[in-house]
Amino acid sequence: LTMEAKSIAVVVEGMTCNSCVQTIEQHVGKMNGVHNVKVSLEEKNAVIIYDSKLQTPGTLQEAIHDMGFDATLADSNP
Amino acid sequence: MVSKVPHRYSVRDTPRTSYRGKHEFFVDMTCEGCSNAVTRVLHKLGGVQFDIDLPNKKVCIESEHNVDTLLETLKKTGKNASYLGEKSAQ
Numbered sequence: 001l002t003m004e005a006k007s008i009a010v011v012v013e014g015m016t017c018n019s020c021v022q023t024i025e026q027h028v029g030k031m032n033g034v035h036n037v038k039v040s041l042e043e044k045n046a047v048i049i050y051d052s053k054l055q056t057p058g059t060l061q062e063a064i065h066d067m068g069f070d071a072t073l074a075d076s077n078p
Numbered sequence: 079m080v081s082k083v084p085h086r087y088s089v090r091d092t093p094r095t096s097y098r099g100k101h102e103f104f105v106d107m108t109c110e111g112c113s114n115a116v117t118r119v120l121h122k123l124g125g126v127q128f129d130i131d132l133p134n135k136k137v138c139i140e141s142e143h144n145v146d147t148l149l150e151t152l153k154k155t156g157k158n159a160s161y162l163g164e165k166s167a168q
Binding site: 014015016017019023024026027066067068 | 110112
């Protein structure tokens, strides 16, 4: 079984405190196929390592957007 | 009672024939970012008028949506949310 692990950075606007950071990390971290999430308040982004068979940059962006934050896709390294 | 509701939303002097529930919810918000997130998800749902009380972690919503839908929407923010009860219109 091969995992198609990929990493993307999502630019997240609207986070102002650590509580925002934690809710995003917890919520996205629970998503199917998400291996790791690192949200940075300073850099206003979320770096997500995920299984590309289960998630796409679009679905990850949508998940953060649905939580009430402005999420846009930054560069992704394949 | 001094209302923070913008004037265009005022329904005080207009008796309504259709019942619109006014519901109070607890949402574990800690900062502006949290309350902004709540504002956005509620706007996205649409058909709601609401007031956010950040210090008391309360959201008061007037809507024709049912409580379950509203609670589901609030929970989308990933924060703890619970229904406190109906609030009688003043």
